[in-house]
Amino acid sequence: MSDTSLTDSGFRLKGHHVLLMLVAFFGVVFAVNAYMMKVAMATFSGVESATPYKDGLAYNSQIAEAKRQAELGWTVTGHVERNAEGVARVNLDARDAQGLGLAGVVARATLERPADKREDRTAELRELGGGRFAAQVDGVAPGQWDLVIEILRDDQRVFKSRSRITLR
Structure with a gap:
């Protein structure tokens, strides 16, 4: 039992x-x-765009700008190095369709922080000659950034690129 x-x-x-x-x-x-x-x-640092409706309406013009940019045949290469003090050096090499260095243009680089727009940094690059441009940007923390390169001619943007980079 x-x-x-x-x-x-x-x-x-x-x-x-x-x-x-x-x-x-x-x-x-x-x-x-x-x-x-x-x-x-x-x-939270805010919205991506203050005018999303207007941005949506301008979408076709952005596509047309991208086509015009592609027709230029330019090759633009950007490189960013950051030192231990938080100073980033932005180097840019810009060539036209024939491989000649761009001259007589204004180059601007913006380091955008994807997680916090308050940390965005913009610098106008100085022309070094031969299609090379450079600038230093202070206060750059390590981590992921978006490198936005804009080239202007006669105050009109003729080139824009956006690349995700990681700075150590």
Whole structure:
């Protein structure tokens, strides 16, 4: 014959115990969600565009600009190096369709922080000759950045590129 009697440990799970466990569980969930909301709102730097509707209407003109840029046949190469003090050196090599260095243009480089637009840095590159341009940008933290290169001629943008880079 087998012994089927239960041993009494003295503790019995009652309704108020279950209620306290449920309240504690959802209290932890609520606290974590509140913390995540606080952190998310504190680090949100704003919207991508202040005028998204107008940007959408201008989409066809942006496609036309990209076609005009491709027809130029330019080769533009950008390189960024960052030192330990947070100073980044942006080097640019810009060549036309015949391989000759661009001259008489204004080159601008913007380092955009994907996670925080407040850290964006813009520099106008000085022409070194032979299609080479350079600038130094201060206050650049390590991590992922978007390098946006713009070339202007007669105050009109004729070239734009965007590249994701990682600075150490």
